[in-house]
Amino acid sequence: MQSTIFVSANKMERNGRIIDVRYDLTNEQFGKQLYKEGHIEGAIYWDLNDDLSDMTRDEGRHPLPSKEQLQQLFEQNGLYVNDAIYIYDQGASPFATRAWWILHYAGFNHAYVVNGGFEAMKGAGFSISKEVPIFAPTMLNLQWNDEILLKRSDMVRLINGESKTTILDARANARYRGEIEPLDAIAGHIPTAKNYDWEQLREGKDLVITSSLLAKVKKDEDIVVYCGSGVTATPVYSILKQAGYEKVKIYMAGYSDWVKHETVEQSENL
Incomplete structure (x- = not known):
């Protein structure tokens, strides 16, 4: 790869x-x-x-x-x-x-x-x-590479505990916590998800590997990244791959898809 x-x-x-x-x-x-x-x-x-x-x-x-x-x-x-x-x-x-x-x-x-x-x-x-x-x-x-793309039904199975997976929400922390929501009808995040704002990867005009991201997830974990609509999740996915993480997938439809069909959570997962 x-x-x-x-x-x-x-x-x-x-x-x-x-x-x-x-x-x-x-x-x-x-x-x-x-x-x-x-x-x-x-x-x-x-x-x-x-x-x-x-x-x-x-x-x-x-x-x-x-x-x-x-x-x-x-x-x-x-x-x-x-x-x-x-x-x-x-x-x-x-x-x-x-x-x-x-x-x-x-x-x-x-x-x-x-x-x-x-x-x-x-x-x-x-x-x-x-x-x-x-x-x-x-x-x-x-x-x-079909295995790297997840649908909402896959996410439901993950949250129901069918496999041990870390879910990363790449949006701003205030949106993740449900304090604000400028785009979707309901504020919050997908249940069990942790937060890592993709903008933390920005260093000037570059996207870089950060110690804070590497501390958030381990290389042996199964990881799924999502954002609002499948745009800002991709820097997190790409940086993880650059850092040598092999077991990374993406829920491309993201929160804007999830929130129309499933329940959300607002408590912070560390």
């Missing part, structure tokens, strides 16, 4: 494929506009809503596209499974890790998140362009 996930811009292979996923959850046009104004030469653009989610589905706020939709996305963009693929956002954001996780789920083992994002690549001498590259389509035989 892939061990290195985060790379610095000055250590990239210059002939790799590049994906721009800059985005802002409060401004849906933010990333598209930045891409038009200038992107790393050769980079294609994937939008969180248009490409990395299927907003017609009812599985949380950013539902994961079907395997068929994702395969079509990869093939239309001319990707091969063994390509070196470098993904950047604006740096220390959850969008590159969301795209990386999707590629990881589809069996791409040479995809990387560029720490520092766009500005780091620009600083490393990568050329900026306004041209939208076109690649010849491919045909892929994908080997999906």
Whole structure:
């Protein structure tokens, strides 16, 4: 399995494929506009809503596209499974890790998140362009990592004690405790979950392994990470994998899916 996930811009292979996923959850046009104004030469653009989610589905706020939709996305963009693929956002954001996780789920083992994002690549001498590259389509035989993706029914079984698993809520602590809830109808968290705010992984424009995260979970534990809608859980998942944790899964539909169907908890689990 892939061990290195985060790379610095000055250590990239210059002939790799590049994906721009800059985005802002409060401004849906933010990333598209930045891409038009200038992107790393050769980079294609994937939008969180248009490409990395299927907003017609009812599985949380950013539902994961079907395997068929994702395969079509990869093939239309001319990707091969063994390509070196470098993904950047604006740096220390959850969008590159969301795209990386999707590629990881589809069996791409040479995809990387560029720490520092766009500005780091620009600083490393990568050329900026306004041209939208076109690649010849491919045909892929994908080997999906189905075991890393959990559904709500899987979470119910875990909480009912069918296996010993640590559940990590990647949202802000105030949302986890149920003190505030700006997006969902009911405040709180999935029962038994512990909290680790993904923003603790931010160091400037990088996402980094932190001692506080390593203290929260042990390498021999089975771990499931979730957030509100499957975006900010991906930095926690990715950093754990970078740190050598092998038994990590994700509940991509997240709290926004759970809260519509199941009971929640508001007491803190340490």
